Amino acid sequence: MGFGISGSSRITYHVSRITYHVITMDIEPLRFSYESSLIGVLTVQLAPVMSQMDSARAKNLLNAGRKELLGNAVRITADLLPEIHDIYHSCLDTLGGGLSGDLFVRQSKEYNAGVFAQGKKFDVLIHSALLNDFTPDGLRFVFGHELGHVVFEHSRFPVRDILSNSGGVSADTADLLFRWSRATEVSADRVGLLCCGKLTSAAKALFQTSSGLSGIDSDRILRSFRRQYEELEAQIRSVKDTRSWICSHPMIPIRFKALELAALDILALRQQSGGFSRKGFQHVDQQIAAILEALDVNGIPWAC
Ligand SMILES: [Zn+2]
Structure with a gap:
């Protein structure tokens, strides 16, 4: 799941039970409830495909990913880049739960990052442009986002592998997979904000x-961002076939809005102040899911 860009059917909303006294932080309540709903549907629809894609194969993919990183990227250690190493580890510490995975950097001018994960085993890859240009809090948001994909186990449905598996899935299932993939970005952004602790830093990272x-x-x-989101909403209401412009309007304004609406609750969870509001989150999730659904109704191809 890349950090850069990355989504909805009518489904019921639910938020898991919340634990207020968190020692190892319970992240699950932060999962975008629309994503949870899609997981429910996809688990049933993909059962035959997933049973064919055995776990040994998935493990091999992770090993191949690590081999590629060790060969073509540089592992960031405390000795090599102490500050970056500290920032990355501050994110692992915030999330707790014994998370441990290596961080690699690769030369690229493109602002992007990614994670290779199999269950809770993972390696994070970040492009050098991010290390050069982002603030420490911006990097915390990026690292947190990638770790969000790990803690929510977004590797459960390897979208590319499923779609390239010629046994194939129906067009409807493929469409659901793309929607789920987009929804995972909203969930991962919340963990990013949890790690960086400042909406402005998270917004700045998305903006950059x-x-x-x-x-x-x-x-x-x-x-x-606020204006662009409002314009996007207005466009969705007024234009029937939005297929032509959606590809040039990435998800970023929606991701920003989803973060802004959830920010107070996420920060309350971070401070363990007990101010985390399940009700508030349900409302936020419905609002964001509604706009994603509106994009669907208008025939938006999710994989553009
Ligand atoms: Zn992502």
Whole structure:
């Protein structure tokens, strides 16, 4: 699951039970409930395919990913890059639960990161441009996002492998997989915010990723995202066939809005203040799922 870009049918919403006294933080309540609903549907629809894709094969894929990283990227250690190593480990510590995985960097001017995961085993890869240009809090958001894919076990449905498996899945199932894949980005962003602790830093990281621009004032970024989200909403209401413009309108404004709406609750969970509101989250999730559903109704191809 890349950090850069990355989604809805009418389904019931539910949020898992919440634990307020968290020692090892219970992340599950942060999962976008629309994602949970899609997992339920996909688990049934993909059962025959998943039983064919045995776990040994999945493990081999992880090993191949690690081999590729060890051969073509550089592992970040405390000795090599102490600050970055500390920032990454502060994210692992925030999430707790004995999470441990290596961090690698690869030369690239593209703002992107990714994670190779099999269950709770993982390696994180970050592009060098992010290390050069992002603030420590921005990096915490990116690392947290990637670790979010791990803690929520988003490797459970390897989308590319499933779709390239010529045994195949129906067009409807493929469509659900793409929607789920987009929804996972909303869930992962919440863990990113949990790790960085500041909405402005998270927004700035999303802004830098989508625009390639640095050094813009936070207030301007927030205003820009809010306006763009409003325009997106208005477009969805007014245009029947949005197929032509959606590819040039990435999910970023929706991801920002989802974060902004959930920010207070996420930060309450981070501070373990007991202010985490299950009700508030249900409301947020319904609002974001509704806009994703509206995109679906209008015939948006999720994989553009
Ligand atoms: Zn992602």
